[in-house]
Amino acid sequence: MLPPRGQRSPPSATSDGVRAGERIRWRVASLGNEFHVLHVHGHRWGEADGAWRDSTVLGPSTTLTVDWTENNPGRWLYHCHVADHMMGGMIGHYTVTGRGTQYPTF
Numbered sequence: 083m084l085p086p087r088g089q090r091s092p093p094s095a096t097s098d099g100v101r102a103g104e105r106i107r108w109r110v111a112s113l114g115n116e117f118h119v120l121h122v123h124g125h126r127w128g129e130a131d132g133a134w135r136d137s138t139v140l141g142p143s144t145t146l147t148v149d150w151t152e153n154n155p156g157r158w159l160y161h162c163h164v165a166d167h168m169m170g171g172m173i174g175h176y177t178v179t180g181r182g183t184q185y186p187t188f
C-alpha cells in the first residue's frame with residue numbers, strides 16, 4: 083500500500099468492486115526504515131487484545147494483516163497519519179458498493 087519514501091505514486095491497493103457483505107483482508111507492508119500510522123476511514127478491525135481499531139502504527143520493515151466483513155458502503159480515505167508521508171502520496175481511496183449500514187466517518 084505505501085510507496086517507498088520519496089515516490090509520489092499512489093498506494094497500490096485497488097478496491098473498486100468490493101461489495102458489502104464480502105470478507106476483506108488487507109495486507110500492508112511498511113517498507114524502508116520509517117514508522118507509519120495507517121488509518122482507514124469508515125472501518126475498524128479487531129485486534130488480538132479485543133480492541134477495535136481504525137488505525138495502527140507500523141514499524142520499519144514490518145507488515146500488518148487485518149480482516150473485516152465489509153459493511154460500510156461508500157468511498158473512504160486511507161492514509162498515513164504522518165503529514166509529510168500523506169502529502170508525499172501515502173493516501174488513497176477505497177470504494178465499497180452495495181447495501182449495508184452507513185457508519186459515520188472517523
Ligand SMILES: [Cu+2]
Nearest residue numbers: 118162164167
Ligand atoms: Cu507514513
